[in-house]
Amino acid sequence: MSMIRRRASCTTPELESKLIAHRNKILGVWAAERMGMMGEVAVEYALGLVGTAAKDRDDTALVKKICADMRARGYPIAENDVGRQLAACADQARAELHDPKS
Secondary structure, three states: OOHHHHHOOOOOHHHHHHHHHHHHHHHHHHHHHHOOOOHHHHHHHHHHHHHHHHHHOOHHHHHHHHHHHHHHOOOOOOHHHHHHHHHHHHHHHHHHOOOOOO
């Protein structure tokens, strides 16, 4: 279940989808930068996470994927660290999309 859904169950499904997609894009850019990706490669990685998570809506799977991707590129990171960043990205997405529940 999505962190955004848990935080604000009265968020409309459309807004929830936008928040999750934006949060995952922000997280993807963060992860891409830490893996040394730049430019179009970083954007493609971030957008790939948006598409992956849109299908699953499972934050745990998203965190595990990012950890595996980072480990494969030589940048090991703990799931807890990615989870904390996911929460920060959720807050940022809410602020940027002007969700009144933030």
